[in-house]
Amino acid sequence: MSDTVIVARGLVKDYGRTRALDGLDLEVRAGEVYGFIGPNGAGKSTTIRVLLDLLRPTAGEARVFGLTPAAGGPALRARIGYLPGELALGGRISAGEHLHHLAALRGGRGRDAIDALAERFRLDLARPVRTLSKGNKQKVGVIQAFMHEPELLILDEPTSGLDPLLQYEVLALVREASARGATVFMSSHVLREVETVADRVAVIREGKTVDVDSVAGLRRRAGQRVSLRFAEAPDAAAAAAIEGVEQVRVDDHTLTCLLRGEPNELLQWAARGRVLAWSARDRDLEDLFLDVYRNHGGLAAAEGDHDAR
Amino acid sequence: MRAEGIASFVRVWADHRRGVTGWGAALAGITFMYLAFWPMMGADMQAMVEGMPEALMRALGYDRIGTAAGYLEAVVYGLLGPVLLLVYGIGLGGRVIAGQEEDGTLELDLAAPVGRSRLYWERLAAVWALITTLVAITTLAVLASGPLFDLGVSVVNVLATSLAMWLLVGGFSTIALAVGAATGRRGAGVAAAAGLATLAFVFRSVADAAGVDVLAALSPFAWMLGGEPLVHGLDALGAAKLALLSVVAAPLGAWRFARRDLMV
Numbered sequence: 001m002s003d004t005v006i007v008a009r010g011l012v013k014d015y016g017r018t019r020a021l022d023g024l025d026l027e028v029r030a031g032e033v034y035g036f037i038g039p040n041g042a043g044k045s046t047t048i049r050v051l052l053d054l055l056r057p058t059a060g061e062a063r064v065f066g067l068t069p070a071a072g073g074p075a076l077r078a079r080i081g082y083l084p085g086e087l088a089l090g091g092r093i094s095a096g097e098h099l100h101h102l103a104a105l106r107g108g109r110g111r112d113a114i115d116a117l118a119e120r121f122r123l124d125l126a127r128p129v130r131t132l133s134k135g136n137k138q139k140v141g142v143i144q145a146f147m148h149e150p151e152l153l154i155l156d157e158p159t160s161g162l163d164p165l166l167q168y169e170v171l172a173l174v175r176e177a178s179a180r181g182a183t184v185f186m187s188s189h190v191l192r193e194v195e196t197v198a199d200r201v202a203v204i205r206e207g208k209t210v211d212v213d214s215v216a217g218l219r220r221r222a223g224q225r226v227s228l229r230f231a232e233a234p235d236a237a238a239a240a241a242i243e244g245v246e247q248v249r250v251d252d253h254t255l256t257c258l259l260r261g262e263p264n265e266l267l268q269w270a271a272r273g274r275v276l277a278w279s280a281r282d283r284d285l286e287d288l289f290l291d292v293y294r295n296h297g298g299l300a301a302a303e304g305d306h307d308a309r
Numbered sequence: 310m311r312a313e314g315i316a317s318f319v320r321v322w323a324d325h326r327r328g329v330t331g332w333g334a335a336l337a338g339i340t341f342m343y344l345a346f347w348p349m350m351g352a353d354m355q356a357m358v359e360g361m362p363e364a365l366m367r368a369l370g371y372d373r374i375g376t377a378a379g380y381l382e383a384v385v386y387g388l389l390g391p392v393l394l395l396v397y398g399i400g401l402g403g404r405v406i407a408g409q410e411e412d413g414t415l416e417l418d419l420a421a422p423v424g425r426s427r428l429y430w431e432r433l434a435a436v437w438a439l440i441t442t443l444v445a446i447t448t449l450a451v452l453a454s455g456p457l458f459d460l461g462v463s464v465v466n467v468l469a470t471s472l473a474m475w476l477l478v479g480g481f482s483t484i485a486l487a488v489g490a491a492t493g494r495r496g497a498g499v500a501a502a503a504g505l506a507t508l509a510f511v512f513r514s515v516a517d518a519a520g521v522d523v524l525a526a527l528s529p530f531a532w533m534l535g536g537e538p539l540v541h542g543l544d545a546l547g548a549a550k551l552a553l554l555s556v557v558a559a560p561l562g563a564w565r566f567a568r569r570d571l572m573v
Contacts, residue, residue, distance in 0.1 A: 055572075074422040074427075077421060077422040078422035087417075090409070092323075102417055107422075
């Protein structure tokens, strides 16, 4: 029990007649970086707001460090660093004053880290928050989420709106937090943003978890684009019968297909003929997610019955 | 010194310190300006209103405008003071919870390790502190005008009337904050408070003009000025009724705010 930091079971959230979460399940283990991926409107921010006790679930249950967010209250939120998806900063005070205010809400925790983080992100603390650009506001958001070195970081689309350099810097912060033992729960609508740092990824769609896997596992299942050029026209039907081979296309003497799993059988079959050229490249994980978003049944349905797990 | 224990209170103050300075200057200036007319206009004023129908005179609160206390009440405490302070206070009350929830600027505060009740009461206290500042400035302007323009009203009675105005303005501002916090809609809070305040103002005017006691009994403006505190001093019952506005509205807003979905 103590090594799961976030648990959700059958989480349902209705806004009036709209169902935002429809029985969502989650299990985030202590110390892992967990990607939470889904298209816009899938329920990512709603889930996060339930975890922070901004929203109360209609049905089901969420627990953070073993407590429901409502029961955990301020003491629970003291252990969390949160970066909202759409960060709004207002008021006439400066960025520095704003960060000091947020530290004061935490009883002063994190105050000593403000200057160093501001320097690292090149944020001018003297500027009024109202006049900051979107990127600079996001820096304020990132700094306040990390400054008190929380045990759990909940980051809603942390790299959106940042230039590549800053994206890199934020992901570096995530790695550092992870290295000191923090658990990181980060959402995104594109896998690319989290795949370099996440250990595991949950895919959600229309308020439900449709799949959970490691990034390596996802990559394996996403498969490879294989292209083989033969001396003589290959037999497409025979190739399609091979385990793990899909989407076979033969164009003159060239066969292209999608390969999931081990290439052994395909290579043995190919070697019976004369192979003039071959290539195999990893498929973009984004393609796999587009499959998932289009299909109802999740990854398993998207890729047929070739799930290797 | 950093006031960590009351960070939410401090934050509201920091966000509004410039605004309150501007409002304070404006209130003091307007009070001063209108009271400066008194030595020139006192006698003429009496002559002017004597031609008016009596009901209209009473509705406008001009029936005693020929006296210093009457002039002060009709101009400052019966109209400009409460109206300007209500515009400020109701706007502020609607803004500091519901308004900031709606525009998203409260999200980090709500996600911070601060209980919702605590955040609510600290922000309400900050609204009261800002209103108190403006009422104090207005009162000082009145007291400074007294000897300058020969008003000849007692300091104690001015303080008593200001106290009643403070409770009235604070009460409607509390309603704006409480209804906003209960609904998450700034518009709902402002509309409720402004609507009730307008109704209260109209009730008192109609009650004065037509002598309808029921309406006067229902009007916080009548609770504030009905006992003529500038002449007779503190009206304790009126003040208690005014305080009741806040005492009833504030906990109801807090109760609902702690239980509903935020940032929806």
